[in-house]
Amino acid sequence: MDYELILRGGRVVSPAQGLDAVADVAFAGGKVAAVGAALEAGLSTEVRDVSGLVVTPxxxxxxxxxxxxxxxxxxxxxxxxxxxxxxxxxxxxxxxxxxxxxxxxxxxxxxxxxxxxxxxxxxxxxxxxxxxxxxxxxxxxxxxxxxxxxxxxxxxxxxxxxxxxxxxxxxxxxxxxxxxxxxxxxxxxxxxxxxxxxxxxxxxxxxxxxxxxxxxxxxxxxxxxxxxxxxxxxxxxxxxxxxxxxxxxxxxxxxxxxxxxxxxxxxxxxxxxxxxxxxxxxxxxxxxxxxxxxxxxxxxxxxxxxxxxxxxxxxxxxxxxxGRPDLGSFAPGAAGDASVVALETGSFPYVDVVGERIDGPLRLSARGMVLGGVWHPGG
Incomplete structure (x- = not known):
């Protein structure tokens, strides 16, 4: 199959599939096409290296x-x-x-x-x-x-x-x-x-x-x-x-x-x-x-x-x-959406609605999104 976009080498976390592993995610026709290791790119496939990042539906x-x-x-x-x-x-x-x-x-x-x-x-x-x-x-x-x-x-x-x-x-x-x-x-x-x-x-x-x-x-x-x-x-x-x-x-x-x-x-x-x-x-x-x-x-x-x-x-x-089983999943044929985020470590300030402040060790930050099989930069 000719993929239009491949997210290459990220940590793919998709609870709908019970998946948490380094893998590629491929898209075609605005849908999820495949998830697997070393998916083959065609001549016209856009490949995004997302190694070191978290990839979710x-x-x-x-x-x-x-x-x-x-x-x-x-x-x-x-x-x-x-x-x-x-x-x-x-x-x-x-x-x-x-x-x-x-x-x-x-x-x-x-x-x-x-x-x-x-x-x-x-x-x-x-x-x-x-x-x-x-x-x-x-x-x-x-x-x-x-x-x-x-x-x-x-x-x-x-x-x-x-x-x-x-x-x-x-x-x-x-x-x-x-x-x-x-x-x-x-x-x-x-x-x-x-x-x-x-x-x-x-x-x-x-x-x-x-x-x-x-x-x-x-x-x-x-x-x-x-x-x-x-x-x-x-x-x-x-x-x-x-x-x-x-x-x-x-x-x-x-x-x-x-x-x-x-x-x-x-x-x-x-x-x-x-x-x-x-x-x-x-x-x-x-x-x-x-x-x-x-x-x-x-x-x-x-x-x-x-x-x-x-x-x-x-x-x-x-x-x-x-009631939307086409969303939130990397099952083949699901909506061609993905979120690519960095899981950062350090000391990050957070506050709740009553004014309690904490310094947390983790932060998620946007790096990019796929919407209908099309890549968009995040941030």
């Missing part, structure tokens, strides 16, 4: 906000692509049914990076989010739009992967569980999963988890107290354990207020790693503390998670949550 950031220019929290998707080595960005509720057509026309369809979306149950999406203005869209029940949400989701199934709802004192005021109940009804009608944001009570995390179905995603899952999954005496709440047992997906969603080193240490010590690791990068945290997906992944490496487990949480696990 294209990284998936399950929680971002990239409706740049359409919402005040949106950031440039191409910046996250280059700096985070991310080939699939999932926008989580920036747009609702009232403004999703603009998001699709002006961002999703214009950029080369793959963008998928959870559609906000609020008609206007997340519309009042800045350093000076913070209006939770779920706090106004007049904006809950289940009929419109189902219609827009059905009409855009190629890019809409689920329904997003934000609940908590900041996102929904005193609306309680009502926005979540409406979102669940819409998700069931559309035949889609939900992603559910939780911040400070009300409502309580236990009550939120009770409404989540198998395959639904709880984002901000390692947030600090209150509504933390960890107890004060270093355990995991029983209702959190039961939610995982029935198939709820736990996603990090770092952001500006939703990741604590202390909580992460407790959860990992109890054998409860996150299912998915995502950045929740938006306008208020892109310069810290979240920065990008690679920074968030690096924090977990420094907390002791093995590289393979960290890669799994940003490749095959989010692909499974999205």
């Amino acid at each position: 294209g990284l998936i950031d399950l929680h971002t906000h990239v409706y740049d220019g359409g919402t005040s929290l949106g950031v440039d998707a191409m910046r996250l692509f280059r700096r985070g080595a991310v080939t699939t960005l999932v926008d989580t509720g920036s747009a609702g049914p009232g403004n999703f057509p603009g998001f699709r026309a002006h961002v999703i369809e214009r950029l080369p990076v793959r963008i998928l979306a959870y559609l906000n149950i609020s008609f206007a999406g997340i519309y009042g989010f800045s350093k000076r203005i913070m209006v939770g869209e779920s706090g106004d029940m007049r904006l809950m739009a289940p009929v419109d949400t189902v219609a827009v989701a059905r009409a855009n199934r190629d890019v809409i992967v689920g329904i997003k709802v934000r609940v908590g004192r900041n996102a929904s005021g005193f609306s309680g569980l009502a926005p979540l109940q409406i979102a669940r009804a819409a998700a069931e009608e559309a035949g889609m999963p939900m992603m559910v944001h939780i911040d400070e009570p009300p409502p309580m995390l236990e009550d939120v988890l009770a409404l989540l179905r198998p395959g639904d995603v709880l984002t901000h899952c390692f947030r600090p107290f209150p509504n933390s999954p960890a107890t004060a005496d270093g355990r995991v709440h029983d209702y959190v354990l039961k939610a995982r047992e029935r198939g709820v997906v736990f996603d990090i969603g770092h952001g500006m207020g939703s990741f604590s080193f202390a909580v992460a240490r407790t959860m990992l010590a109890n054998g409860f790693p996150p299912d998915c690791i995502s950045s929740d990068v938006h306008a208020l945290c892109i310069e810290g503390p979240a920065f990008d997906l690679l920074t968030t992944l690096s924090k977990f490496l420094c907390l002791g998670m093995p590289l393979g487990q960290v890669v799994e949480a940003a490749t095959v696990a989010p692909a499974r949550a999205l």
Whole structure:
């Protein structure tokens, strides 16, 4: 077979294939063509020497906000692509049914990076989010739009992967569980999963988890107290354990207020790693503390998670949550995406959302990406 591109000699880490070894990865026709040792290049094959670097299936950031220019929290998707080595960005509720057509026309369809979306149950999406203005869209029940949400989701199934709802004192005021109940009804009608944001009570995390179905995603899952999954005496709440047992997906969603080193240490010590690791990068945290997906992944490496487990949480696990088996894998015929990153050693500063700072011994940094079989430089 004539390969169009070969990544030569990197450490290939693909948990979907149980692979962690030095190998070549070849692409043809925009797809993964082969993984193996010393793959033969043709006369027209582009060969990239990636020896000494880590090669993974294209990284998936399950929680971002990239409706740049359409919402005040949106950031440039191409910046996250280059700096985070991310080939699939999932926008989580920036747009609702009232403004999703603009998001699709002006961002999703214009950029080369793959963008998928959870559609906000609020008609206007997340519309009042800045350093000076913070209006939770779920706090106004007049904006809950289940009929419109189902219609827009059905009409855009190629890019809409689920329904997003934000609940908590900041996102929904005193609306309680009502926005979540409406979102669940819409998700069931559309035949889609939900992603559910939780911040400070009300409502309580236990009550939120009770409404989540198998395959639904709880984002901000390692947030600090209150509504933390960890107890004060270093355990995991029983209702959190039961939610995982029935198939709820736990996603990090770092952001500006939703990741604590202390909580992460407790959860990992109890054998409860996150299912998915995502950045929740938006306008208020892109310069810290979240920065990008690679920074968030690096924090977990420094907390002791093995590289393979960290890669799994940003490749095959989010692909499974999205219902996209063509992503997050180096299986022949899968989407021709790859992320090439350096695993650096030294002393690197990291900070969480409550101000705890650590100097970590490891850092992942972008060196390049393959998107649809085409090489792009990273950094």
